[in-house]
Amino acid sequence: MHSWMVFCFSSAALLASGKTVFPPPCDSEIYCTGSILHQVQKAKLFDDDKYFVDMKLKVTPDVILMAFHNLSNETPNKTVPRAKLQEFLSVYFEKPGTEFESWTPPDWRDKPKFLGGIADQKLRDWAEKIHNLWKSLGRKIHAGVKYHPELYSQIYVPHPVVVPGGRFREIYYWDSYWVINGLLLSEMTDTAHGMIQNFLHLVNRYGFIPNGGRIYYERRSQPPFLTLMVESYYQATKDKDFLRAALPALEREYQFWMQNRSAAVKVNGTEHVLNRYHVRVGWPRPESYIDDLELAEGLTDDRRDQLWMDLKAGAESGWDFTSRWYRDGDGDGSGTLRETRTSQILPTDLNALLCLNEKTLASFHRMLGDGDSAAPYDQAAARRRGAMESVLWDAERGAWFDYDLMTHSKHLEFYPSNLAPIWAQCYSRPEMGERAVRYLKGSGALRFPNGVPTSLRETGQQWDYPNAWPPLQHMLINGLSKLPSEDAKQLAFDLAQRWIKTNWLAYMKYGAMFEKYDVNRDGKPGGGGEYGVQAGFGWTNGVALQLLDQYGATLTSGSRRVFSGLLLPLVISATLMLQ
Numbered sequence: 237m238h239s240w241m242v243f244c245f246s247s248a249a250l251l252a253s254g255k256t257v258f259p260p261p262c263d264s265e266i267y268c269t270g271s272i273l274h275q276v277q278k279a280k281l282f283d284d285d286k287y288f289v290d291m292k293l294k295v296t297p298d299v300i301l302m303a304f305h306n307l308s309n310e311t312p313n314k315t316v317p318r319a320k321l322q323e324f325l326s327v328y329f330e331k332p333g334t335e336f337e338s339w340t341p342p343d344w345r346d347k348p349k350f351l352g353g354i355a356d357q358k359l360r361d362w363a364e365k366i367h368n369l370w371k372s373l374g375r376k377i378h379a380g381v382k383y384h385p386e387l388y389s390q391i392y393v394p395h396p397v398v399v400p401g402g403r404f405r406e407i408y409y410w411d412s413y414w415v416i417n418g419l420l421l422s423e424m425t426d427t428a429h430g431m432i433q434n435f436l437h438l439v440n441r442y443g444f445i446p447n448g449g450r451i452y453y454e455r456r457s458q459p460p461f462l463t464l465m466v467e468s469y470y471q472a473t474k475d476k477d478f479l480r481a482a483l484p485a486l487e488r489e490y491q492f493w494m495q496n497r498s499a500a501v502k503v504n505g506t507e508h509v510l511n512r513y514h515v516r517v518g519w520p521r522p523e524s525y526i527d528d529l530e531l532a533e534g535l536t537d538d539r540r541d542q543l544w545m546d547l548k549a550g551a552e553s554g555w556d557f558t559s560r561w562y563r564d565g566d567g568d569g570s571g572t573l574r575e576t577r578t579s580q581i582l583p584t585d586l587n588a589l590l591c592l593n594e595k596t597l598a599s600f601h602r603m604l605g606d607g608d609s610a611a612p613y614d615q616a617a618a619r620r621r622g623a624m625e626s627v628l629w630d631a632e633r634g635a636w637f638d639y640d641l642m643t644h645s646k647h648l649e650f651y652p653s654n655l656a657p658i659w660a661q662c663y664s665r666p667e668m669g670e671r672a673v674r675y676l677k678g679s680g681a682l683r684f685p686n687g688v689p690t691s692l693r694e695t696g697q698q699w700d701y702p703n704a705w706p707p708l709q710h711m712l713i714n715g716l717s718k719l720p721s722e723d724a725k726q727l728a729f730d731l732a733q734r735w736i737k738t739n740w741l742a743y744m745k746y747g748a749m750f751e752k753y754d755v756n757r758d759g760k761p762g763g764g765g766e767y768g769v770q771a772g773f774g775w776t777n778g779v780a781l782q783l784l785d786q787y788g789a790t791l792t793s794g795s796r797r798v799f800s801g802l803l804l805p806l807v808i809s810a811t812l813m814l815q
């Protein structure tokens with residue numbers, strides 16, 4: 237029997253038996269479920285499954301569904317030949333990108349002030365080029381998306397956006413925190429304000445912020461950085477009216493995470509509540525449809541649905557994908573992508589982020605003169621800090637570790653997230669910070685010349701060794717820089733120097749910024765995972781600008797030779813990825 241028919245039949249059988257039937261990724265019978273999606277993706281008409289689900293419809297969905305129904309009835313087993321599928325798409329769909337209007341941020345300006353603080357001339361010139369990239373990454377959503385949403389997978393938001401770049405044509409949630417911080421350094425306050433207003437709009441529409449600006453992301457989120465975006469904007473503008481207007485949506489998002497993404501765990505007789513990533517959608521991801529379908533081949537219905545839910549939870553974490561989420565039968569974190577069990581893990585970094593959100597929400601209420609409303613958030617942060625120390629902190633090793641709800645044990649491998657509480661300043665005793673520095677030095681993660689790897693395990697997944705990712709570098713550096721010891725501050729600077737060096741060398745070689753880098757090779761972009769490395773790149777630009785602003789007086793470009801012979805073909809390749 238056809239695999240899609242088997243899947244639909246088993247779902248119908250579950251419904252008849254009274255077992256749980258999970259909602260689809262979205263309600264569209266074209267973009268999220270149905271025979272068109274299945275047959276087009278199975279035919280592998282495009283190199284990237286995301287391409288099809290980003291295409292615009294030329295006519296209404298009901299017309300397309302009827303046309304495909306008639307076409308299917310003309311063929312044996314209702315399976316449309318590849319050539320007929322291509323012809324069908326050419327008649328009824330437009331290529332991705334037509335949902336955007338041409339737009340250049342009107343608040344972009346030459347020579348923002350922070351450039352003057354960068355002593356190294358080569359780095360200053362490079363920072364100016366990064367500043368220029370905001371113009372190429374700006375997007376304004378076409379009014380047609382607002383008035384005819386049924387023709388698009390794009391989610392309408394009222395203000396223009398700055399996107400990551402490459403295949404990531406739309407806005408993404410946690411990427412935008414570093415994008416917004418970069419925009420604020422570039423004195424593009426209006427663009428940053430508009431992006432935050434978009435996220436507030438999404439909270440008011442959905443009750444949370446989807447993973448990204450597509451309807452196939454509607455039932456999963458990403459690490460909740462909106463409160464920190466608002467804090468960044470407030471620190472830049474001191475606009476209390478904006479803060480007061482934003483606060484209800486921030487509190488609504490916080491409640492979503494507490495009500496829908498939390499789990500209780502008992503340690504030494506005391507019950508603690510911490511948060512996790514958890515997406516109860518037991519269907520393939522539309523944008524990675526074939527990957528999910530093939531990965532689940534041969535599994536029982538229950539195990540297949542669980543895998544698909546945990547893959548979406550992995551996408552919700554932002555770490556898609558990594559051995560950090562693997563759990564084999566022994567629960568030791570070994571295994572493969574097929575053993576992904578994200579929802580069974582209490583992640584250190586998510587809980588550190590929520591602790592920081594709680595402290596920040598308390599501070600917002602106090603700034604607005606409402607100490608009574610601040611108190612519950614102060615208490616929530618204190619409870620979480622205690623829970624993190626009881627459940628995640630390992631006094632012997634001197635770091636925080638993810639907790640496995642299946643084995644009731646910590647996962648002791650190295651990830652930069654093991655130090656996220658330092659970044660969030662969510663710990664009770666100063667010596668814990670210094671212990672964490674010693675842990676980092678002894679972990680083996682500092683021996684690489686071009687950044688701290690996302691893990692020390694090489695699996696072929698993009699959130700594992702040898703890749704290093706901008707947000708993790710920035711959180712680690714920022715956290716170390718806040719510690720009182722000169723040793724920690726020097727380590728923060730050394731890591732900033734390594735990261736700026738590899739970003740700068742890559743730009744000199746390829747003429748582009750990339751989403752991730754290889755820790756072993758000067759200026760080499762990262763690799764692995766479900767798609768090729770992407771150029772652009774929103775959060776890379778934001779992190780680089782923040783480090784150049786913080787350490788610009790002492791960072792240097794160095795004297796390593798750039799292999800100019802590689803430049804031309806790779807600039808062409810990078811340019812193509814940006815289009």
